[in-house]
Amino acid sequence: MLTGKHILLIIGGGIAAFKSLDLIRRMRERGAIVTPVLTKAGEEFVTPLSVSALAGSTVYRNLFDLNDEAEMGHIQLSRVSDLVVVAPATADLMGKMASGLANDLASTLLLATDTPVLIAPAMNVRMWQHAATQRNLATLKNDGVGVVGPNDGDMACGEFGPGRMAEPLEIVAAIQTHFSAGPLSGQRILVTSGPTHEPIDPVRYIANRSSGAQGTAIARALSALGAEVVFVTGPADVPPPAGVDIVHVKTAQEMLGAVEATLPVHAAVFAAAVADWRVDCASDRKLKKSKGGLPQLAFVENPDILRHIAQSKKDRPKLVVGFAAETNDVLENATAKRLRKGCDWIVANDVSTGSGVMGGAENTVIVIDEHRTETWPKMTKVEVAKRLAERMAQALA
Structure with missing residues (x-):
């Protein structure tokens, strides 16, 4: 199944483009979220x-579309998906990819992406067998691009041989x-958010400020690498x-219980902004204003979930x-904090006023482990x- 996987589908120009319609349907049947890009030739x-x-989605067509740039810049569009699929991949598109050209939306996305x-x-068939196409194919494979097809068969032009786009299934x-086959296949990972x-x-x-955006993104990224992810989330603004x-x-007490129920796991990422304190004996009725002054609230510490798990001798x-x-x-x-909590890594960020991290789309982090610090x-x-x-996948390999 492809449940929750974000696929950026680039549709090139060629008679095989009609198959892309069935491909979209097949991917969505399996739970994929499809964002289509249609070339001018397509x-x-x-x-x-x-x-x-x-697709049930906006179709992206133009490199310099001001509305799309405001809502989803083309660089961002190239990186938010779990996989980029080019179908059909014409000789022209393959040539642009192999040469690093970027003169339209599709080729720009392909050059800018860091997604598989x-x-x-x-x-x-003659175009497929041409030495230039085969050189481009070899370059793309060497660059790590995956290839499916082409198949042998009758061509729209009347010829027979290799060049037919693989069937949607x-x-x-x-x-x-x-x-x-992702690098985290078989790994069960907990993410709090x-x-x-x-x-x-x-x-x-009372609460800490947190939209849940970073934790949600981490869960998606781990899942895209093949991990089985358990996502324990508080009342976040961002959908899970x-x-x-x-x-x-x-x-926090509910989160600790959920975390303990999830164990054992191969790895755990504690991205949640857990409140350090809670009100001792919270009222079961709404507190009313009174002339006698402000209500007196007594606070107690919440469980330290990160420290509890990091220093646990079991699981x-x-x-x-x-x-x-x-x-x-x-x-x-x-x-x-890393030393005090006993965790392997700490991902630190500056959330001071003006940083824009809280509720924003960007982040600047420092990753600290036992051996090094990465800014x-x-x-x-x-x-x-x-x-x-990706760093976690390397550590868990």
Whole structure:
């Protein structure tokens, strides 16, 4: 199944483009989220309306579309998917990819992406067998691009031989193989995310600020690499990712219980912004204003979930990753936190006023482990998640 997988589908120009409509349907039947990109040549064979209707999504067509750039810049579009599929991949598109050209939306996305790419070539048999095409094919394979097809068969031009685009179900099978063969296949990973809400009374609570965006992105990135992800989330603003096991909680105590119920796991990422304190004996009725003054609230400490799991002698994950949201002395405070909690890695970020991290789309992090400190450049939270997931895959290999 492809549940929750984001597929960026680039439709090239060729008679085989009609198969892309069935390919979209087949991918969505299996739970994939399909974002289509239609080349100008592709529009000669299928209409934007038909592609959009089947994908249930906006069709991206132009490199310099101001509306699309405001909502989803072309660089971002190239990196938010789990897989880029080019079907049909014409000789022209293959040539552009192999040469690093970027003169339209499709070729620009392909050059800008750091996401795996799978192509389904389709062209005349002589074009396929031409030395230039074969050189381009060899270059693309050497670059790590996956290839499905082409098949032998009758061509629209009347010739017979290799060049027919693989059938939609063949392409779907190749996509499923790609995900099942990820570097984290067989790994069960826990991710916590979002804030916790600690009740004062039935209508009031205390909490840390957290949209849940970074934790959600991490869960998606780990799932894209083949991991079985259990996602324990507080009341976050960002919807949870598809394709993972989701456990909803509200309080820190509920989150601890959910985490313990998830064990054993191979790795755990504690990205949740857990409230450090809760109100002792929260009221079961709404507290009313009175002339006698402000209500007196007594606080007690919440369980330290990261420390509890990292220092556990039973079912401790092989890799425990914590987060440190700091407003000052980021490196010093995060380094001390890693030692104090007993986790393997700490991902530190500056959440001070003006950083834009809280509720924003970008993040700047420092990853600290026992041996080194890595300062990553400013990037989107999706890119941070992918880079962290790849680092985890290497550590768990």
